[in-house]
Amino acid sequence: xxxLVESGGGLVQAGGSLRxxxxxxxxxxxxxxxxxxxxxxxxxxxxxxSHVHKDGSTYYADSVKGRFTxxxxxxxxxxxxxxxxLKLEDAAVYYCNAISDKDQYWGQGTQVTVSS
Numbered sequence: 001x002x003x004l005v006e007s008g009g010g011l012v013q014a015g016g017s018l019r020x021x022x023x024x025x026x027x028x029x030x031x032x033x034x035x036x037x038x039x040x041x042x043x044x045x046x047x048x049x050s051h052v053h054k055d056g057s058t059y060y061a062d063s064v065k066g067r068f069t070x071x072x073x074x075x076x077x078x079x080x081x082x083x084x085x086l087k088l089e090d091a092a093v094y095y096c097n098a099i100s101d102k103d104q105y106w107g108q109g110t111q112v113t114v115s116s
Contacts, residue, residue, distance in 0.1 A: 002026035002105050004096045009110030012086055016114075020081040022096030022107060029053075032100045034072065034079040038092035038112075045095065051079055063089070086114050 008020040022034060035050035049060045049070040058070050069082040083090065091114040096107035 002098075004098055004105055004107035006094065006096045006107045006110040009094060009112045011113045011115060013115050014086060014088055016086055017082070017084045018086065018112060020083065020094055020110060020112075021078055022081075023076070023078045024098060025077065027098060027105070029077040030074055032098040034070075035097045035099065036070065036079075036081045037095045037097055038090075039095065039109075040092040043092075048094070049081060083112070086112075088114050088116060090114055 003025045005023050006020060008018060010018060012018050020036070030053055033050055033052045036048040037045045038048050039045040047061055048064055049058065049068055051058050051070045051072045060068060067083065067085045070079065072079045079096065091112055093109040093111050095109045098105045
């Protein structure tokens with residue numbers, strides 16, 4: 001059974017930092033690209049960042065470039081999203097996504113709340 005478990009969300013003041021974690025089980029971790037998406041209330045789910053398993057390339061949404069960093073720890077089957085200089089508009093539920101050529105999985109999400 002495949003599981004993606006996100007953690008690290010919480011309440012932070014604008015300008016602060018959080019580190020989200022996505023720990024995978026039940027799949028061959030290094031065969032999946034891992035991405036983070038976020039969804040604010042009443043809005044669609046949007047891409048935030050991804051780490052490609054084949055070559056380690058990383059990609060970011062323009063809105064988070066320079067503030068967020070995605071990284072992978074293969075030994076721990078975990079992908080991290082370091083979020084710095086958080087803004088009010090970063091508040092959302094953050095979801096972890098694992099995708100390969102054959103299948104795709106989602107985590108249950110972790111809430112990030114940013115206060116002014």
